[in-house]
Amino acid sequence: MARPLRRSSPITLILALVLFLGFIIFLLSxxxxxxxxxxxxxxxxxxxxxxxxSPPPVIHYYLNNLTTSDDPIGNREKVLVLTxxxxxxxxxxxxxxxxxxxxxxxxxxxxVPKTREGNAALAKLDDAVRRVQTGSKKNxxxxxxxxxxxxxxxxxxxxxxxxxxxxxxERRGAMSRARNSLLYTTLGTETAWVLWLDAxxxxxxxxxxxxxxxxxxxxxxxxxxxxxxxxxxEKVRPYDxxxxxxxxxxxxxxxxxxxxxIILEGYHEMAxxxxxxxxERTEGDPHHLTExxxxxxxxxxxxxxxxxxxxxxxxxxxxxxxxxxxxxxxxRRLGHQPYGLPNYLVxxxxx
Amino acid sequence: MPxxxxxxxxxxxxxxxxxxxxxxxxxxxRTQPALRWRxxxxxxxxxxxxxxxxxxxxxxxxFRQVLLPSLGLSALLRDDPMISTVKHYDLSNVQGTAxxxxxxxxxxxxxxxxxxxxxLPMFFSHLRNFTYPHRLIDLAxxxxxxxxxxxxxxxxxxxxxxxxxxxxxxxxEISVIExxxxxxVQQDVENRHGFAAQAGRRKTMAQARNWLLSATLRPYHSxxxxxxxxxxxxxPTILEDxxxxxxxxxxPNVWRPLPDWLGGEQPYDxxxxxxxxxxxxxxxxxxxxxxxxxxxxEYATWRPHLAYLRDPYGDPxxxxxxxxxxxxxxxxxxRVFRAGVHFPAFSFERHAETEGFGKMAKRMKFSVVGLPxxxxxxxxxxxxxxxxxxxxxxxxxxxxxxxxxxxxxRQRRVTESWQDKKGEWEQDKKEIQNKALEKSRRERGxxxxxxxxxxxxxxxxxxEEAESKKGSGESNAExxxxxxxxxx
Numbered sequence: 113m114a115r116p117l118r119r120s121s122p123i124t125l126i127l128a129l130v131l132f133l134g135f136i137i138f139l140l141s142x143x144x145x146x147x148x149x150x151x152x153x154x155x156x157x158x159x160x161x162x163x164x165x166s167p168p169p170v171i172h173y174y175l176n177n178l179t180t181s182d183d184p185i186g187n188r189e190k191v192l193v194l195t196x197x198x199x200x201x202x203x204x205x206x207x208x209x210x211x212x213x214x215x216x217x218x219x220x221x222x223x224v225p226k227t228r229e230g231n232a233a234l235a236k237l238d239d240a241v242r243r244v245q246t247g248s249k250k251n252x253x254x255x256x257x258x259x260x261x262x263x264x265x266x267x268x269x270x271x272x273x274x275x276x277x278x279x280x281x282e283r284r285g286a287m288s289r290a291r292n293s294l295l296y297t298t299l300g301t302e303t304a305w306v307l308w309l310d311a312x313x314x315x316x317x318x319x320x321x322x323x324x325x326x327x328x329x330x331x332x333x334x335x336x337x338x339x340x341x342x343x344x345x346e347k348v349r350p351y352d353x354x355x356x357x358x359x360x361x362x363x364x365x366x367x368x369x370x371x372x373x374i375i376l377e378g379y380h381e382m383a384x385x386x387x388x389x390x391x392e393r394t395e396g397d398p399h400h401l402t403e404x405x406x407x408x409x410x411x412x413x414x415x416x417x418x419x420x421x422x423x424x425x426x427x428x429x430x431x432x433x434x435x436x437x438x439x440x441x442x443x444r445r446l447g448h449q450p451y452g453l454p455n456y457l458v459x460x461x462x463x
Numbered sequence: 464m465p466x467x468x469x470x471x472x473x474x475x476x477x478x479x480x481x482x483x484x485x486x487x488x489x490x491x492x493r494t495q496p497a498l499r500w501r502x503x504x505x506x507x508x509x510x511x512x513x514x515x516x517x518x519x520x521x522x523x524x525x526f527r528q529v530l531l532p533s534l535g536l537s538a539l540l541r542d543d544p545m546i547s548t549v550k551h552y553d554l555s556n557v558q559g560t561a562x563x564x565x566x567x568x569x570x571x572x573x574x575x576x577x578x579x580x581x582x583l584p585m586f587f588s589h590l591r592n593f594t595y596p597h598r599l600i601d602l603a604x605x606x607x608x609x610x611x612x613x614x615x616x617x618x619x620x621x622x623x624x625x626x627x628x629x630x631x632x633x634x635x636e637i638s639v640i641e642x643x644x645x646x647x648v649q650q651d652v653e654n655r656h657g658f659a660a661q662a663g664r665r666k667t668m669a670q671a672r673n674w675l676l677s678a679t680l681r682p683y684h685s686x687x688x689x690x691x692x693x694x695x696x697x698x699p700t701i702l703e704d705x706x707x708x709x710x711x712x713x714x715p716n717v718w719r720p721l722p723d724w725l726g727g728e729q730p731y732d733x734x735x736x737x738x739x740x741x742x743x744x745x746x747x748x749x750x751x752x753x754x755x756x757x758x759x760x761e762y763a764t765w766r767p768h769l770a771y772l773r774d775p776y777g778d779p780x781x782x783x784x785x786x787x788x789x790x791x792x793x794x795x796x797x798r799v800f801r802a803g804v805h806f807p808a809f810s811f812e813r814h815a816e817t818e819g820f821g822k823m824a825k826r827m828k829f830s831v832v833g834l835p836x837x838x839x840x841x842x843x844x845x846x847x848x849x850x851x852x853x854x855x856x857x858x859x860x861x862x863x864x865x866x867x868x869x870x871x872x873r874q875r876r877v878t879e880s881w882q883d884k885k886g887e888w889e890q891d892k893k894e895i896q897n898k899a900l901e902k903s904r905r906e907r908g909x910x911x912x913x914x915x916x917x918x919x920x921x922x923x924x925x926x927e928e929a930e931s932k933k934g935s936g937e938s939n940a941e942x943x944x945x946x947x948x949x950x951x
Contacts, residue, residue: 125504126511133515167598167633170621175642175674226555245549255548259682262554262798292803293554297682301640422673424803428826445809 189304203314330448350390354408409436552682730770732789777836
């Protein structure tokens with residue numbers, strides 16, 4: 113036994129190995145159908161017409177009958193909840209489960225980046241989803257789609273780097289692509305509303321969907337705050353500054369900019385003097401409405417028809433705006449006015 | 464303390480007795496033990512196979528799907544067959560490649576329809592002829608603001624093709640979407656191409672396209688193919704032909720056949736063009752909501768059009784970078800639409816619909832390409848002007864025919880009247896001859912006839928006949944006259 117092995121040269125060994133591997137591949141690789149003659153698969157289906165392999169039926173959708181109204185539960189309107197997931201927070205999931213909109217009218221969509229962090233988030237998310245969807249029938253969501261994104265997210269998402277200004281355009285561009293990829297693969301024929309809910313929104317009123325929909329606006333955004341403790345006292349502070357009313361200064365700034373530059377909110381070197389919804393909060397009526405020119409995407413309810421008309425999250429500077437702010441501009445160009453609820457709060461995770 | 468100082472390692476007591484002993488009493492490794500050889504080879508095999516696997520993973524992405532599950536890495540990406548409501552998709556598996564038909568890549572074929580009943584039979588004949596595996600093609604139709612029977616005919620045709628006994632005919636999923644947008648402009652050829660109506664019409668068209676796409680695009684589609692119903696001639700291999708170029712957005716050249724009096728053929732789709740300095744300067748001067756449309760004197764853009772660059776004998780694989788695209792037949796990778804590119808129903812950089820789509824795709828750094836020498840043919844629908852012209856031509860034709868008929872009639876009459884004159888002349892001549900004959904006979908009778916017996920009665924009979932039929936049968940008269948003449 114030892115002698116023949118010793119005698120054979122390494123080249124012979126390598127050749128043998130390559131042959132062996134080739135054989136393994138041949139055995140294991142999925143049998144691709146011969147180009148354009150996929151007879152074997154379908155031929156069998158034709159012989160048994162009623163089998164599940166028989167050609168799919170023609171489905172007729174009446175989109176004229178699709179409504180988006182101020183009474184979404186009464187009209188049985190389907191809501192698609194979309195979340196780009198970078199990290200999975202259990203608080204987010206618990207909050208989502210507490211929403212009291214009928215689950216059979218809710219569809220969930222997630223998009224997860226292909227990073228190590230994404231893998232970890234996906235594992236947790238998968239676990240959480242499985243628990244709910246295998247639970248009792250009436251608690252299940254009507255559908256869950258989990259998508260892995262096909263491009264790289266440029267910057268590691270930690271709080272400090274995330275808000276570095278030069279990285280913003282690239283980061284938010286990639287974020288827009290993720291949002292669009294998620295939206296245009298999950299938006300179905302029956303979807304009436306789309307709720308954008310970021311993975312780090314950990315506390316909202318349980319009637320979030322109904323409350324926002326009750327205003328019957330094309331695009332509506334609540335105010336996003338953050339809870340923190342200072343000297344042992346619980347306090348809140350504004351978090352999302354992307355919901356604003358435009359200012360002359362900002363418009364003049366855009367005028368002077370090249371088409372590929374973007375205006376960002378919340379940077380000292382770029383004072384826009386826009387009035388931010390984050391600072392317009394009072395203790396008054398939570399249903400107080402205000403017209404907006406830019407919107408944030410942490411929590412955002414959009415009528416599906418706005419997205420269907422083509423309003424998406426521009427991954428490129430659109431009127432010098434990007435992502436959700438660019439989305440608001442595009443919605444306005446298509447004739448849909450965004451609104452905000454300055455006194456209606458949702459809370460962001462505190463890192 | 465060394466052990467062998469008091470005992471041998473093989474357990475024998477260390478004694479002074481000089482008995483036979485096997486020396487040496489210590490472990491001496493063999494020079495090349497089989498065990499070590501084996502271990503070495505095992506190690507080599509393992510390392511080489513790992514290396515090979517890594518290389519294979521790098522070279523063949525499809526191999527990943529085989530290998531990774533066996534390593535337990537892709538449990539994250541598999542759907543649990545027990546939970547039907549949860550679906551997992553990896554978008555990097557649906558990027559779209561040059562040989563999609565070999566890799567089972569699904570195409571979403573989008574067809575917007577409005578009052579297209581008359582075109583449907585032709586459209587379905589094209590559909591049946593597609594060589595791309597039908598089961599990989601998902602069909603999506605949007606029927607909007609139609610006043611004819613487009614919808615019923617469409618459903619009938621679709622059900623027919625799905626029930627086809629030929630197993631290669633039925634298509635994948637089929638969605639028919641009904642949605643009206645309240646078309647303000649009439650969709651006949653004249654209005655459709657009138658300059659004033661263009662911007663509004665294009666925006667509604669764009670809206671329809673976006674509704675269709677956003678409702679039907681799924682995470683398993685690798686390609687999206689846009690096709691108009693009124694294409695008259697296109698190669699059945701068009702999907703493969705366009706796909707082979709492996710571009711993000713690709714369009715063929717679109718021409719249309721014309722009647723001979725209009726020159727036989729004509730470029731049809733002027734929306735596929737390359738941007739020009741003139742057009743960019745023009746765009747600067749226009750209002751935010753203005754839409755530049757091609758082919759109208761109002762906007763002279765001096766752009767190089769794909770359509771005009773066609774050489775009927777050119778290489779069909781020649782590519783040309785373009786900025787605006789026409790919507791008659793667009794093949795695009797699904798990832799273009801997933802990234803957010805759509806048909807702007809507003810003025811995007813002064814363009815709407817498919818031209819805006821091209822511009823937006825360019826803006827997001829996707830490749831947009833046209834094939835100047837690969838041509839498909841759009842149906843020829845005569846415009847109002849053409850119809851008027853054709854009416855005039857028809858009138859002219861009828862007039863000409865009438866004239867020709869008249870001419871023929873006249874000629875016939877001329878001949879006839881000439882024959883009349885001849886007849887008369889013959890008659891006169893005959894009468895004269897008869898008279899002369901009679902006279903001579905009388906003279907002869909007076910002088911007693913000289914044995915001219917047989918000829919006489921014959922001539923006489925002829926005379927009688929001629930007399931009885933005087934003025935009626937011309938030919939008879941002529942014949943008799945001739946006889947009479949011959950008589951002399």
